[in-house]
Structure formats: structure tokens, C-alpha cells
Amino acid sequence: MGAGRFCGVHRMSTMFLRTLRDDPADAEVPSHRLLVRAGYIRRAAPGGFSWLPLGYEVFRNVERIVREEMNAAGFQEVHFPALVPKEPYEATNRYEEYGPNVFRVEDRHGAHFLLAPTHEELFTLTVKDLYSSYRDLPLIIYQIQTKFRDEARPRAGLLRTREFLMKDSYSFDVDDAGLQASYDAHRVAYIKLFERMGLPFVIVAATSGAMGGSASEEFLAPLDVGEDTFIRCTSCDYAANVEAVSTPVPDAIPFDDLPPAVVHHTPKTPTIATLVDYVNADPDTRHPERDWTAEDTLKNVVVKLKHPDGTVEPLAVGVEGHRDVDMKRLEAQFAPAEVVPFSDEDFAQHTTLKKGYIGPGVLGSENASGIRYLLDPRIVDGTTWITGADEYDHHVLQLVAGRDFTADGTIEAAEVLDGDICPSCGGTVEIARGIEIGHIFQLGRKYAEALGLTVRDENDQPITPTMGSYGVGVSRCLAAIAEATHDEHGLCWPREIAPADVHIVVAGKDGGPQGPVAETVATELEAAGVRVVLDDRQKTSPGVKFKDAELIGIPTIVVVGRGIADEANPVIEVKDRKTGGREDIAVDALVDHIVARCR
RNA sequence: CGGGGUGUAGCGCAGCUUGGUAGCGCGCCACGUUCGGGACGUGGAGGCCGGGAGUUCAAAUCUCCCCACCCCGACCA
Numbered sequence: 001m002g003a004g005r006f007c008g009v010h011r012m013s014t015m016f017l018r019t020l021r022d023d024p025a026d027a028e029v030p031s032h033r034l035l036v037r038a039g040y041i042r043r044a045a046p047g048g049f050s051w052l053p054l055g056y057e058v059f060r061n062v063e064r065i066v067r068e069e070m071n072a073a074g075f076q077e078v079h080f081p082a083l084v085p086k087e088p089y090e091a092t093n094r095y096e097e098y099g100p101n102v103f104r105v106e107d108r109h110g111a112h113f114l115l116a117p118t119h120e121e122l123f124t125l126t127v128k129d130l131y132s133s134y135r136d137l138p139l140i141i142y143q144i145q146t147k148f149r150d151e152a153r154p155r156a157g158l159l160r161t162r163e164f165l166m167k168d169s170y171s172f173d174v175d176d177a178g179l180q181a182s183y184d185a186h187r188v189a190y191i192k193l194f195e196r197m198g199l200p201f202v203i204v205a206a207t208s209g210a211m212g213g214s215a216s217e218e219f220l221a222p223l224d225v226g227e228d229t230f231i232r233c234t235s236c237d238y239a240a241n242v243e244a245v246s247t248p249v250p251d252a253i254p255f256d257d258l259p260p261a262v263v264h265h266t267p268k269t270p271t272i273a274t275l276v277d278y279v280n281a282d283p284d285t286r287h288p289e290r291d292w293t294a295e296d297t298l299k300n301v302v303v304k305l306k307h308p309d310g311t312v313e314p315l316a317v318g319v320e321g322h323r324d325v326d327m328k329r330l331e332a333q334f335a336p337a338e339v340v341p342f343s344d345e346d347f348a349q350h351t352t353l354k355k356g357y358i359g360p361g362v363l364g365s366e367n368a369s370g371i372r373y374l375l376d377p378r379i380v381d382g383t384t385w386i387t388g389a390d391e392y393d394h395h396v397l398q399l400v401a402g403r404d405f406t407a408d409g410t411i412e413a414a415e416v417l418d419g420d421i422c423p424s425c426g427g428t429v430e431i432a433r434g435i436e437i438g439h440i441f442q443l444g445r446k447y448a449e450a451l452g453l454t455v456r457d458e459n460d461q462p463i464t465p466t467m468g469s470y471g472v473g474v475s476r477c478l479a480a481i482a483e484a485t486h487d488e489h490g491l492c493w494p495r496e497i498a499p500a501d502v503h504i505v506v507a508g509k510d511g512g513p514q515g516p517v518a519e520t521v522a523t524e525l526e527a528a529g530v531r532v533v534l535d536d537r538q539k540t541s542p543g544v545k546f547k548d549a550e551l552i553g554i555p556t557i558v559v560v561g562r563g564i565a566d567e568a569n570p571v572i573e574v575k576d577r578k579t580g581g582r583e584d585i586a587v588d589a590l591v592d593h594i595v596a597r598c599r
Numbered sequence: 600c601g602g603g604g605u606g607u608a609g610c611g612c613a614g615c616u617u618g619g620u621a622g623c624g625c626g627c628c629a630c631g632u633u634c635g636g637g638a639c640g641u642g643g644a645g646g647c648c649g650g651g652a653g654u655u656c657a658a659a660u661c662u663c664c665c666c667a668c669c670c671c672g673a674c675c676a
Binding site for chain 2 (some may be wrong): 024025100101117151152218435436476542545562
């Protein structure tokens with residue numbers, strides 16, 4: 001057989017590959033840095049990457065795992081166009097709601113298209129085209145396809161791009177029980193799929209954002225580089241994205257015996273910190289037994305809600321003074337509306353609002369400002385607060401909720417803090433960051449209704465199916481795996497993801513006996529079904545080859561070196577990339593040994 | 600879109616304050632020596648100094664405008 005140029009063994013001497021000695025300057029997070037350094041990907045556009053041979057192997061492996069698990073779950077693969085007409089998206093109002101995040105294109109006739117950010121509409125319309133009976137349902141179909149989003153800020157290499165590979169599936173059921181079953185089937189399939197990828201993950205309660213619908217959970221890889229913040233309970237299994245956290249509501253407190261509210265002159269106290277310092281220092285306001293803290297204050301933040309139809313509505317939110325208003329959480333409550341800050345010009349128009357001294361006295365649709373006022377759920381009747389008196393340099397103490405003020409409702413928008421109370425068991429929660437690798441939604445009938453999808457039931461009456469949609473970020477998973485598995489030497493792939501099973505290093509003089517032995521070993525391994533990368537580069541020192549092998553991160557490294565010179569017992573070194581453990585294996589036993597490792 | 604930073608050889612960077620013939624390391628090419636942990640010597644190739652305008656006898660360097668990229672915030676698989 002010999003060293004045929006085009007046999008299945010991947011040869012470093014001819015592979016389209018250049019590893020970099022230095023970290024690329026524009027890469028910050030480990031996955032980005034290492035994937036570029038190891039020659040897997042190259043940046044080709046803002047938020048767009050080219051896949052080089054090693055990278056594309058890995059890319060296909062991740063895709064294959066997703067496909068196999070979808071098929072194993074009994075879902076059917078389809079493939080829709082990425083370039084789609086805008087009309088279906090107008091019917092569901094998402095052409096508007098997605099706003100600047102969609103790439104819009106025009107054809108030569110001036111017709112409008114978009115590069116699909118997700119495909120609910122097209123799937124729904126196709127089911128409408130073909131199906132008309134309840135007997136056709138349930139149906140679950142999926143695709144693995146490039147998605148486009150005009151991200152304001154692509155970042156962190158593959159973690160946030162404008163073009164990415166996503167698996168998206170859609171379920172159609174006649175009733176809620178069916179939807180629940182389709183949802184559960186995805187949940188189970190996703191658990192298998194992420195376990196198989198070797199990716200640590202947590203499942204958290206989530207909000208559905210622009211997608212619409214009710215129940216939704218996210219699969220997060222718990223890594224600090226992630227952009228999502230979630231909480232998990234330290235004593236039970238509750239976990240939630242901070243956007244979806246529900247705050248346990250304390251019992252109301254009787255307030256009949258509480259002292260009346262008093263307004264105090266508190267000069268130069270426009271912030272919580274200056275206010276707390278002031279009331280602790282002034283004998284008139286000092287607490288008899290302890291120091292006041294930010295937790296004793298009620299902070300009122302005014303923002304504007306910008307609705308997709310262009311209307312703008314001011315909104316006031318009251319939270320405990322030691323917490324900020326979490327704009328992400330707030331926005332999640334009002335999606336698809338956008339939350340924008342209240343500017344100085346806005347303050348100028350709303351003269352009842354005294355910036356830095358805003359209190360419940362003027363807030364609320366019934367009060368002077370007429371601005372809708374929503375409170376954090378912890379601010380129950382009977383709680384006592386220090387808060388703004390709606391007059392510059394004045395605050396009010398002993399202001400009691402339910403007695404001295406009420407709001408238009410409650411809102412989940414306060415910043416979630418480490419040590420908060422678990423809504424499920426009453427324990428304490430901790431905060432962590434994660435990469436969103438999957439998201440499952442129960443959409444309900446929003447899309448079917450908007451697009452007129454109905455089927456006939458057993459009484460020949462039209463019914464509207466209920467839908468779910470389920471996504472896995474395939475290219476993002478690849479980056480998440482790199483994040484979760486790399487070490488200081490380089491990438492370190494799980495075997496099923498890795499671009500090959502073994503990386504054979506020829507460590508000897510050019511023209512020495514190691515070359516032919518490595519060739520033979522490579523050929524035999526290949527024949528035994530092992531995926532092989534062979535570093536047969538000439539004029540390359542062993543040190544460079546070792547470093548590259550570790551950088552590239554194939555799970556088993558085989559070193560054909562001086563060990564084969566021992567005529568009585570020639571050996572080849574086998575090194576585990578992850579553990580660093582090495583052992584010498586007799587040349588004759590090598591293939592069997594490697595095959596056993598790769599199982 | 601707001602704030603911060605960076606654009607000089609394929610990659611990583613110096614030079615800019617104080618204007619005067621474009622530099623270093625790695626990589627690349629040739630020859631030789633090396634050959635188990637990013638070897639060494641000798642000799643080479645490679646640059647519209649992000650773009651445009653201006654100031655000046657003279658601009659990588661000073662001024663203005665623009666662009667791109669990275670990071671932090673506002674959005675999402």
C-alpha cells in the first residue's frame with residue numbers, strides 16, 4: 001500500500017493547516033484563541049468564520065451527534081431555505097418585532113426577503129400546505145441549518161456570531177397534553193445529546209422573549225464566559241435564568257401600630273449611598289439601635305418602554321435600595337417592547353419627577369405623574385421604607401406600603417443577588433454564568449393562528465394545532481465544548497467530537513526508521529477503523545510536533561520515536577491528551593491497544 | 600447605539616511624546632549542522648505604516664474626517 005497521497009490518513013505535511021505560536025490579538029476567550037491558534041477556524045467577516053479542515057471535522061461531528069439524537073427520538077429531518085420572503089413574518093408581526101436583528105435583502109424586482117433568524121413561520125405554512133386532519137398529528141420535524149442574525153455586537157469567536165449553525169425543530173399537536181409530550185421528548189433528547197457531547201449543562205427556567213409562548217427552558221453550559229446569568233439553589237434542584245426568576249412573596253405585616261411617615265430635609269442625597277450616610281449621621285433620622293442600610297430604602301427608577309408599534313410609555317419601578325433594576329429582567333417582562341433610559345429631557349418634561357428624590361407619592365397612574373408604577377414583590381403591605389419625598393433634598397421615613405402608598409402592580413425586575421431566597425424550597429441561591437446551548441419553547445397557538453393553520457377534528461370541526469419550537473446552537477456547542485475541555489496546553493476534545501482518534505508524531509531524524517514504522521501503524525489503524533492524523537512533516541523538530549499535537553487536542557497521541565530502536569522489544573509511546581499519562585506499548589500490540597482505547 | 604482600546608510584513612509587537620531613507624521576534628524561502636518538548640548558523644524574500652484630506656521642504660509620527668477590529672454595557676441559539 002505505502003504512503004499514498006490520498007489515502008484516508010490525514011497528513012500534517014499536506015493538510016491545509018497553519019498553527020500559530022502566538023495568541024491572535026483579537027481573540028479573548030479560550031475557545032476563540034485556541035480554535036484560531038490550532039488552525040481550526042479563521043475570521044472571515046465580522047461575526048463570520050471560515051472552517052478549515054480540522055475545524056470542519058469537528059463541526060460535522062457535533063452536527064452528526066445532534067442529527068443522530070434527533071433521529072433516534074423519531075423526529076424527521078427536513079431542510080428549508082435560509083432566504084425567505086418577508087410576508088409570513090409580517091403575518092406574525094415578527095418582521096417588526098425582530099427589528100434590526102434580521103438581515104433584510106431585496107431581489108432585482110424590489111421584492112423583500114430576509115435571511116431567516118428562525119423558521120417558525122415557514123414550518124407552520126408548510127404543515128398547513130400538506131396536512132388537514134387531526135390524524136396527521138402529532139408531527140415533529142427539524143432541520144440543521146445556517147441562521148442569520150444581524151447581531152449588534154458579535155463577540156467571543158464562535159459564541160456570538162451573525163451566521164451560525166442551528167438545529168431547530170417544531171412540533172404540532174392537537175392538544176396541550178400532546179404539546180407537553182413533544183416538549184418532554186425534546187427535553188429527553190437534549191439531555192442525551194449534551195451528555196454525549198461531553199458538555200456539562202444545567203436546565204433552567206427561562207423566558208420566551210420575541211419567540212412568544214408560555215413554558216420555556218434553557219440548556220446552559222455553566223461557564224464564566226457565558227452571557228447568561230442564572231441562579232441555582234444550593235439545597236434543592238431549582239434553577240432559573242435571572243430573567244425568569246420568580247421572587248418568593250413574604251407575608252404582609254400588620255401596620256396598625258406603626259408610627260406615621262415623616263418628611264425630613266436631607267440635603268445633597270440624590271443617591272442611595274449618600275442618603276444612607278446622611279440618615280445615619282443626622283440625629284433626627286438616626287436609627288435608635290442600628291445603622292440604616294441600603295436595604296431600608298426604596299429606590300424608584302423611571303424608564304421608558306418603547307413598543308414595536310413605536311409608542312413610548314414611561315414606567316416607574318420600585319425596588320429595595322441595595323438592588324439595581326436589572327434591565328434584562330425588566331425587558332423580559334415587557335418583550336417585545338424595548339426598555340430605554342429616562343433622559344434629562346424626559347425629566348424636564350415630567351416636572352413632578354424630582355430626579356434623585358422620586359417617591360411613591362407622585363408615581364402610579366392615579367397620582368400626580370400619571371406614570372405606571374410597579375413594585376418588586378418583596379415590598380409587601382406593612383413594610384417600612386425610607387424613600388424620596390418628591391421634593392429636592394427631601395426624603396420621607398417610616399413610609400409604610402399599603403398604608404401610605406400603593407402601586408399599579410408588581411414586577412420581576414429587581415437585580416437577583418447571591419444568597420437570595422430560593423422560590424422553590426426557601427433555601428439560598430447562588431449566581432452563575434452560562435452559555436445558552438439549547439432552548440425549548442411551548443409556543444402554543446400563536447403561529448398557527450396568525451397563519452391560519454387548522455386541521456379537522458373527529459367531528460369534522462376545524463381546530464388549531466398547538467406548537468413547540470426547540471433549538472440547539474450547533475456551532476456554539478462546539479465552542480462551548482472547547483471552553484469546557486481545554487487546558488493550558490491547548491484544545492482537548494472528547495473523542496466523539498475530536499477531528500481524529502489518534503495523532504501520530506514521527507519523532508526521529510528525517511529519513512530515519514521512525515517514518516516508515518509510523519506509516520505502517522497509520523495504515524493499519526486506519527484499516528481498523530481508527531481516525532488518524534499523522535504528523536509526517538519533514539524538517540520539523542520533535543518539540544514543535546509535540547506542542548502542535550497538544551494544541552490540536554486529539555485525545556490519543558502516539559509517538560513513534562527512539563523506542564523502536566530497541567530490537568529486542570521495540571515500543572511506541574501512547575499518551576493520553578487529557579490525563580497526560582504515557583505508556584510504552586510493544587509495536588506488535590499497538591493497533592489492538594489503540595483500537596481498545598477508541599471504543 | 601453609549602463608553603474604552605487598537606490598527607505598522609502571514610502572526611505577535613516596537614517606533615509616534617520631540618517629523619528626516621520602516622524595525623524586532625516568530626513564521627516563510629535556500630544551504631549546512633541538529634533531531635524526544637516551540638533547535639542553531641549563514642544568506643534571502645516580504646510593508647499604500649487602516650483610508651481620505653490637511654499642515655510642512657519633509658508625515659508611520661502633528662491636525663481633522665472616515666473606516667475596521669477588540670473589550671465593557673443595551674439585544675440573542
